[in-house]
């Protein structure tokens with residue numbers, strides 16, 4: 001697997017190399033997006049100031065990975081630890097590009113990456129804020145249908161159906177949940193994210209997205225419990241990150257079960 005990955009990366013074309021080169025910088029931008037979008041702050045590319053001491057940051061403080069490593073993870077001015085957030089999201093964005101190149105490597109690499117980075121931002125915002133902003137979910141529905149219309153016209157019906165069933169199906173599950181448990185468990189944002197998911201993977205793969213997301217959410221809850229965190233029945237994990245992960249894996253690798 002490792003050697004194969006190195007072969008694929010070494011033999012990759014311009015699309016693959018440009019995606020790999022851009023990934024850390026896009027990760028850096030996603031970090032700004034994840035922090036600022038839910039607060040309605042400006043999305044200007046640069047992180048202009050240290051969040052602790054307010055010192056203005058120069059270009060050399062903003063190079064992905066390098067600045068963080070050079071300063072040993074601390075602000076150059078006040079010495080406060082910078083935390084793992086930015087290197088973490090930059091690494092995750094690079095991971096998306098590496099998987100896309102290893103699996104695809106061709107012209108679709110950039111499409112795989114764009115979907116992956118978009119979902120990465122959505123999942124991360126949901127993890128931090130329990131929020132899936134419409135300004136990210138709704139354009140993703142449109143983008144999925146456009147990609148189908150341009151690249152895969154014979155799939156367009158399945159993808160349109162996927163978007164509609166994703167939204168309606170999730171609303172149905174949410175209302176059953178509300179009727180049974182007497183409280184809201186699943187949000188409107190999740191329904192829109194599942195519509196976006198359907199617009200990308202199509203109606204036929206949608207049940208696997210839901211299954212994959214549910215299984216990975218249960219695994220994550222199990223790991224947190226093993227790590228000593230108590231998750232009561234009323235405290236849940238946000239579902240968005242798991243939907244995002246399952247959607248992207250099925251988009252890149254294809255449906256993992258032939259029959260569902």
Ligand SMILES: [Zn+2]
Pocket residue numbers: 050051052053054055075076077078079080
């Ligand atoms: Zn500082």
